[in-house]
Amino acid sequence: MAEFAFEPEPEIRLAPGESAKAIEGKSPWRIAGRRFVRDRLSLAMLALFLVILIGSWLAPVYAHHIAHTDPFVSNLTGTTVVNGKRVQVIQAQSGGLGLGSIPIGPTWHSNYFIGADNQGRDVMARVFYGGKASLQIGIVSAVICTLVALALALLAGFFKGWTDSVLSRVMDLIWAFPVYLLAISLATVLLTKPGGLKWGPVTVNSSSLWVPTFIIAIVYVPYVYRPIRGQVLSVREKEYIEAGISQGASNLRLMFSDILPNVLSTAIVLLPLMIATTILTESALSFLSIGVQPPNASWGTVIEDGQSLLYSRPLVSIVPGVMIVLTVLALNVLGDGVRDALDPRAKVHVRE
Amino acid sequence: MKRWFVGLASVLTALALIASGCGGSSKNSSSGGTTTTSGSSGGGAKGGVMLTVANAAPSGSPDPQVNYTLQEWQLLIITHDGLVGFKRASGKEGTKIVPDLAESIPKPTGGGKIWTFKLRPGIKFSDGSPLTGNDVKATFNRIFKIGDSPNAGSWYNVIQGADACLKTPKTCDLSGITVNGDSVTFHLTEADPEFLDKLSVPFAFILPASTPAHNLSIPPAGTGPYMWKTYAPTKQIVLVRNPHFKEWSAEAQPSGNPDQIVQKFGLTPEAQVTAVENNNADWMFDQPPADRLGELSTKYADRVHVNPLTATWYMAMNVNVPPFNNLKVRQAINFAADRNALVKIYGGPKLAQPTCQVLPPNFPGYVQYCPYTKNPSAKWSAPDLAKAKQLVDQSGTKGMTVKVNTTTNDVDKGLGLYFVSLLNQLGYKAQLQALSPAIQYPYIQNSKNKVQLAFSDWYQDYPAASDFLQILLGCGSFHPNSNASPNIAQFCNKAIQQQMDHAGQVGITNPDGANKIWAQVDHKMTDQAPWVAMFNPKYIDVLSSRVTGYQFSPQWYFLLAQASVK
Numbered sequence: 001m002a003e004f005a006f007e008p009e010p011e012i013r014l015a016p017g018e019s020a021k022a023i024e025g026k027s028p029w030r031i032a033g034r035r036f037v038r039d040r041l042s043l044a045m046l047a048l049f050l051v052i053l054i055g056s057w058l059a060p061v062y063a064h065h066i067a068h069t070d071p072f073v074s075n076l077t078g079t080t081v082v083n084g085k086r087v088q089v090i091q092a093q094s095g096g097l098g099l100g101s102i103p104i105g106p107t108w109h110s111n112y113f114i115g116a117d118n119q120g121r122d123v124m125a126r127v128f129y130g131g132k133a134s135l136q137i138g139i140v141s142a143v144i145c146t147l148v149a150l151a152l153a154l155l156a157g158f159f160k161g162w163t164d165s166v167l168s169r170v171m172d173l174i175w176a177f178p179v180y181l182l183a184i185s186l187a188t189v190l191l192t193k194p195g196g197l198k199w200g201p202v203t204v205n206s207s208s209l210w211v212p213t214f215i216i217a218i219v220y221v222p223y224v225y226r227p228i229r230g231q232v233l234s235v236r237e238k239e240y241i242e243a244g245i246s247q248g249a250s251n252l253r254l255m256f257s258d259i260l261p262n263v264l265s266t267a268i269v270l271l272p273l274m275i276a277t278t279i280l281t282e283s284a285l286s287f288l289s290i291g292v293q294p295p296n297a298s299w300g301t302v303i304e305d306g307q308s309l310l311y312s313r314p315l316v317s318i319v320p321g322v323m324i325v326l327t328v329l330a331l332n333v334l335g336d337g338v339r340d341a342l343d344p345r346a347k348v349h350v351r352e
Numbered sequence: 353m354k355r356w357f358v359g360l361a362s363v364l365t366a367l368a369l370i371a372s373g374c375g376g377s378s379k380n381s382s383s384g385g386t387t388t389t390s391g392s393s394g395g396g397a398k399g400g401v402m403l404t405v406a407n408a409a410p411s412g413s414p415d416p417q418v419n420y421t422l423q424e425w426q427l428l429i430i431t432h433d434g435l436v437g438f439k440r441a442s443g444k445e446g447t448k449i450v451p452d453l454a455e456s457i458p459k460p461t462g463g464g465k466i467w468t469f470k471l472r473p474g475i476k477f478s479d480g481s482p483l484t485g486n487d488v489k490a491t492f493n494r495i496f497k498i499g500d501s502p503n504a505g506s507w508y509n510v511i512q513g514a515d516a517c518l519k520t521p522k523t524c525d526l527s528g529i530t531v532n533g534d535s536v537t538f539h540l541t542e543a544d545p546e547f548l549d550k551l552s553v554p555f556a557f558i559l560p561a562s563t564p565a566h567n568l569s570i571p572p573a574g575t576g577p578y579m580w581k582t583y584a585p586t587k588q589i590v591l592v593r594n595p596h597f598k599e600w601s602a603e604a605q606p607s608g609n610p611d612q613i614v615q616k617f618g619l620t621p622e623a624q625v626t627a628v629e630n631n632n633a634d635w636m637f638d639q640p641p642a643d644r645l646g647e648l649s650t651k652y653a654d655r656v657h658v659n660p661l662t663a664t665w666y667m668a669m670n671v672n673v674p675p676f677n678n679l680k681v682r683q684a685i686n687f688a689a690d691r692n693a694l695v696k697i698y699g700g701p702k703l704a705q706p707t708c709q710v711l712p713p714n715f716p717g718y719v720q721y722c723p724y725t726k727n728p729s730a731k732w733s734a735p736d737l738a739k740a741k742q743l744v745d746q747s748g749t750k751g752m753t754v755k756v757n758t759t760t761n762d763v764d765k766g767l768g769l770y771f772v773s774l775l776n777q778l779g780y781k782a783q784l785q786a787l788s789p790a791i792q793y794p795y796i797q798n799s800k801n802k803v804q805l806a807f808s809d810w811y812q813d814y815p816a817a818s819d820f821l822q823i824l825l826g827c828g829s830f831h832p833n834s835n836a837s838p839n840i841a842q843f844c845n846k847a848i849q850q851q852m853d854h855a856g857q858v859g860i861t862n863p864d865g866a867n868k869i870w871a872q873v874d875h876k877m878t879d880q881a882p883w884v885a886m887f888n889p890k891y892i893d894v895l896s897s898r899v900t901g902y903q904f905s906p907q908w909y910f911l912l913a914q915a916s917v918k
Binding site (some may be wrong): 072073077078092093095096097098099102117119135205276289293294295308309310312 | 437641642643644645646647648649650651655656690691693696697699700701702703755760762765766768769772773774775777783784785786892904
């Protein structure tokens with residue numbers, strides 16, 4: 001399991017090859033932006049991520065206007081046209097004893113471009129839709145996780161004492177559970193609840209994407225909370241905070257105007273790394289049937305659909321697998337780029 | 353029994369509560385023959401080691417009076433014997449009950465309540481001790497004494513004194529079994545047309561009287577041609593020849609061919625296929641994964657055997673929960689279900705046969721019937737989506753949420769997904785709920801969970817119509833708020849129940865007449881549509897090129913000991 005450590009060095013330092021004159025008089029955010037746009041690899045990865053993101057969001061366009069298919073409806077007895085001939089989407093084995101049936105392979109045409117799955121659905125369209133769900137869950141859960149961790153870390157680091165002890169012990173408790181075990185336990189309980197989940201007037205259908213989103217967000221809060229809390233504790237002791245207190249500044253003002261801007265860069269650096277991690281977690285949970293619920297698709301569920309076709313139709317699993325690899329790679333490189341841009345000597349690394 | 357008998361302890365605990373009086377008959381039973389089997393009984397080259405492979409050891413206790421898995425039963429039938437047994441043969445012959453440890457099958461007296469069996473002389477257990485009448489009585493006492501024999505209260509409670517044994521198992525002494533020399537007499541509380549069937553399964557296989565009355569870690573001495581040498585649940589089972597065995601009936605217990613039968617655990621079905629293809633194993637217990645069927649069917653066709661099973665795969669619709677408390681909705685789903693598509697998910701038309709009814713083909717009481725097909729006929733031909741949509745409109749249930757419950761197994765999940773898609777097409781909001789196989793079966797039985805549409809399947813325990821109709825859809829097999837309630841649809845129709853009870857009574861004296869009544873019951877059940885009966889599956893055996901003399905019994909499947917290994 002990945003965990004993050006951040007050793008802050010708040011002073012603005014020069015990046016390799018950067019002159020003092022170039023950054024003189026500029027705000028830290030402008031300096032970071034300037035550094036980031038000069039990092040070609042990070043820009044390329046940002047572009048790759050955006051392509052994947054936009055492509056996934058255009059899934060309905062692909063499915064309805066290009067592939068002309070509904071990727072959520074079984075089409076076991078349907079047909080398609082290949083090389084001018086109408087063929088069955090799920091074909092009975094013809095040779096030998098004729099046992100088994102096999103989905104159509106890649107047609108390299110708009111319809112069933114990389115073939116069908118066991119339900120006769122267009123795999124390419126499902127990969128697009130899967131990307132939409134995976135990215136939505138990954139991004140939203142990472143954002144929720146980071147915001148919650150940020151808020152808790154501000155409270156714990158600012159007030160210290162009992163507040164810090166209680167919050168930190170709760171975080172330790174969550175951290176003590178292996179991430180997947182905790183996520184699987186939560187998912188098993190929440191997904192099997194008859195009638196969905198009810199919190200007062202709010203009812204969440206157990207097949208809703210919000211279920212895996214919240215589960216994933218919760219299990220990763222301690223991983224973001226810890227480094228930010230450490231930074232808040234450090235900033236809390238600075239002279240300008242003491243000065244603010246002596247001048248009668250309110251706690252809210254101190255937290256949000258004086259401390260938050262100084263720890264925000266840590267959260268921003270962690271965000272892309274968290275998105276990569278949450279996408280992987282979502283895929284793993286969906287692969288285990290406890291994330292995105294069928295007939296909805298995510299990259300994890302599409303890989304799972306292809307598991308029983310590895311010998312005959314390997315592309316069903318390989319394509320969503322490659323999409324996960326590319327997305328996580330892009331986000332990790334992007335995260336490194338953001339880190340370097342915000343502070344070239346800050347040491348953010350992922351411990352496995 | 354549920355698929356591969358696994359996890360049925362809970363079901364049969366429930367059956368203890370089912371009203372007795374199931375009808376049907378074993379005498380007229382029949383089963384489909386093999387499609388690709390060779391088939392001679394007995395004979396074959398002796399010697400060698402038959403190496404079989406499986407994913408895991410048989411689930412549950414290995415005690416023969418507790419275990420309820422096909423995997424262990426296939427071995428127990430060659431290490432132990434009952435007073436009577438199913439003939440070791442393929443095809444219809446394999447459903448006949450023949451005398452085993454008993455010299456003959458007696459005619460019951462006292463209105464079907466008294467059965468006297470005379471033991472064959474000279475039979476010894478594998479530990480050298482002679483078989484006596486006391487062993488028989490002790491065996492039946494032990495079924496109750498052991499405490500967790502799954503069907504003590506449902507199958508054997510018909511023996512006089514069983515009620516007291518169920519109340520105080522530790523001191524069980526069945527007054528209904530009397531021993532007089534080599535004669536053993538059973539006194540029943542009421543006539544039971546399936547009594548001989550119940551004596552023919554491993555729960556009733558005779559054990560030495562000295563067998564301790566607690567769960568054993570390896571089956572004890574038996575009278576069959578083999579005996580259990582090793583039972584290591586994480587590694588392997590080893591059966592070796594019983595030195596005290598002398599063949600007394602080639603029909604009931606023929607001597608085996610291999611010197612040893614070994615079953616190794618820990619291989620995935622994928623790996624099992626590879627091992628058998630490469631002749632590193634002689635037979636795989638698990639069914640080959642769908643992805644390997646193509647190569648098996650072409651490259652290894654001469655080593656593959658496919659046999660129809662007396663089993664039905666179905667989706668149970670909860671008749672007490674909307675929208676399925678409406679008959680029109682249940683019938684609509686039946687009209688809409690494309691059984692050809694469902695057969696494709698299972699593996700294609702060579703591996704399953706579409707059906708609309710509860711009883712499987714070639715089963716007592718089976719008369720083909722299908723009211724849910726596009727072109728009216730006894731045989732299903734195509735779905736009628738227009739009719740289905742019309743019924744849904746009439747029901748006024750469109751737009752309701754429906755949860756389709758299934759297991760996470762590939763095929764089961766595929767079937768569930770198909771129904772999600774179908775229900776959405778009919779205007780419902782359907783979701784899939786896929787649970788681990790170990791959890792799903794108890795979960796869908798419990799009415800507390802308000803399961804709406806649930807995947808399940810049923811394989812015969814023995815050839816009698818009541819084994820399907822009474823157990824799966826009888827009023828007595830629905831137990832509210834219990835994990836052991838095999839009537840998943842919660843269906844209870846008093847008129848049909850009366851007819852089933854009547855069939856049970858008729859079966860005592862007139863099995864043929866009873867089967868005609870069971871056929872009517874089957875059709876009426878189908879009309880009431882508590883299920884979407886999907887198809888009747890077939891079974892695939894894959895053998896190494898070393899194996900000859902393959903035989904498939906409809907009761908015990910591949911007869912391991914009757915095959916030879918080069």
